Amino acid sequence: MKHFPKSLQQKIEQRKANNALRQLPVANDLIDFASNDYIGFAKNEILFHDTHQFLLDKNIKVNGATGSRLLSGNHSLYNEAEDYIAQFHKTEAALIFNSGYDANVGFFSSVPQRNDIILYDELCHASIRDGIQMSNAKSYKFSHNDLEDLERLLQKLITYNSELITVYIVTESVFSMDGDCPNMEELTNLSEKHGAYLVVDEAHALGVFGECGQGLVQSLGLQDKVFARIMTFGKGMGCHGAAILGSQELKSYLVNFARSFVYTTGLSPHSVATILQSYKHLTKGKEALEQLKANIIFFNQEKMRLGMKPMFVYSKSAIQCAIIPGNENVKKIANQLQQKGFDVRPIVSPTVPEGQERLRFCLHSYNSESEISNVLELLATFVF
Known part of the structure; x- marks a missing residue:
C-alpha cells in the first residue's frame, strides 16, 4: 500500500498543533x-416496544428498503408517516430524507436556481452551507440574527438586480452552537415585505418548542408564512432521518431534483416506523x-x-x-x-x-x- 498522501498528513498535523484534532469518543x-x-x-423503552409491535401488527418483517424510493424502496410506511407528519405540522406535504444533512444538501443544491439569491445567517449549520455551495444561485451571509443587516442586503440586492429574481432567506429556529433563536415574527414580516421565500431549519426545536413539541415556527403560528421547514429526527425525536415540510409542489420538485433523495437507498421500514411512533408519542403525553x-x-x-x-x-x-x-x-x-x-x-x-x-x-x-x-x-x- 502507498504511503498516506503528504498533503493530507500535513492537514492532520496542523489540527494536532492547534489542539483541534477530532477523534471518535468512547461511550x-x-x-x-x-x-x-x-x-x-432515544432511550424510551415504551417507544421501542411500540415500534416493534406496530411492525408485527402490520406483518412487516423486512430489514431494508431494497432500493431508492423511486425504484423499489418506497414501502407503504413512508406514505403513512409523511401524511401523519404533514397533518401534525399543519402543512400540505412532508418528504422524508435519510438525514438532516441529506435534507439540507438536497434542498439547497436543487431549489435555488442560477439567477436566484440566497441570504443565510452566518452561523447556519454546515449542512446548509454545503448545500448552498452546491447551488448555482448567488449567496450572501448576513450577521447572526441581525435583521437590520438582512434588510440592508435585501434592499441592496433587489435594487441592483432589475430582473425578476427569487430570494431565499435561510435561518435556524435554534442555532446548534449557540442555542439562541431569531425573532421569527419580525423575520416572517421582513420576508413578506420583500417577497422573499423563508426557509427554517428546525432541527433543535422539534420536540422542544410548542405544546406538543411542534417546533418554534408552529408554536408561534407562523407555519403558513414559511416556504419550507426542515425537521430533523435525530435530536428531540430520538431516532434518525428528517423531513422537509412545504407545499405539494415543493414535494414534487424535490422528488424529481433533490439528488440526495433521488440517488440513495430509502430508510428501512423499522426506521420509518420509529419516526411515526415518535410523532405519536409527542401527542400522547x-x-x-x-x-x-x-x-x-x-x-x-x-x-x-x-x-x-x-x-x-x-x-x-x-x-x-x-x-x-x-x-x-x-x-x-x-x-x-x-x-x-x-x-x-x-x-x-x-x-x-x-x-x-x-x-x-x-x-x-x-x-x-x-x-x-x-x-x-x-x-x-x-x-x-
Whole structure:
C-alpha cells in the first residue's frame, strides 16, 4: 500500500498543533449534558416496544428498503408517516430524507436556481452551507440574527438586480452552537415585505418548542408564512432521518431534483416506523416536554444565582453555551467536569470561530435539578 498522501498528513498535523484534532469518543456512563436526546426518546423503552409491535401488527418483517424510493424502496410506511407528519405540522406535504444533512444538501443544491439569491445567517449549520455551495444561485451571509443587516442586503440586492429574481432567506429556529433563536415574527414580516421565500431549519426545536413539541415556527403560528421547514429526527425525536415540510409542489420538485433523495437507498421500514411512533408519542403525553421546559428555566436561574450569566450565550432553548476562549483551556475545563462525572463537551475552533470556543450544555427532561446545580457549581469553581 502507498504511503498516506503528504498533503493530507500535513492537514492532520496542523489540527494536532492547534489542539483541534477530532477523534471518535468512547461511550461512557457519565451524567448526560452532551447528547441531543432532549426528551429522552432515544432511550424510551415504551417507544421501542411500540415500534416493534406496530411492525408485527402490520406483518412487516423486512430489514431494508431494497432500493431508492423511486425504484423499489418506497414501502407503504413512508406514505403513512409523511401524511401523519404533514397533518401534525399543519402543512400540505412532508418528504422524508435519510438525514438532516441529506435534507439540507438536497434542498439547497436543487431549489435555488442560477439567477436566484440566497441570504443565510452566518452561523447556519454546515449542512446548509454545503448545500448552498452546491447551488448555482448567488449567496450572501448576513450577521447572526441581525435583521437590520438582512434588510440592508435585501434592499441592496433587489435594487441592483432589475430582473425578476427569487430570494431565499435561510435561518435556524435554534442555532446548534449557540442555542439562541431569531425573532421569527419580525423575520416572517421582513420576508413578506420583500417577497422573499423563508426557509427554517428546525432541527433543535422539534420536540422542544410548542405544546406538543411542534417546533418554534408552529408554536408561534407562523407555519403558513414559511416556504419550507426542515425537521430533523435525530435530536428531540430520538431516532434518525428528517423531513422537509412545504407545499405539494415543493414535494414534487424535490422528488424529481433533490439528488440526495433521488440517488440513495430509502430508510428501512423499522426506521420509518420509529419516526411515526415518535410523532405519536409527542401527542400522547407532555410530561417529558414540560419537564424539559422546567429544567431550562432552572438552569437559567442557577447560572444567575452563581453569577455566571455573562459568560453564557443568551438562550431559552435546551442548548446552553458558556464561552471559554482557547481550545486548550476549554478542553481542560471539560475534562475536569467529566472527571467529576458530568458529560459536558467542549466545542473548539474551527467548529466555532477562534476565540469563541465554548462548553456546550445540552439539557434533557431526565436531568435532575441537583445535577444541574452540581455541574454549574463545579464550573464556577473551575473558571472563577
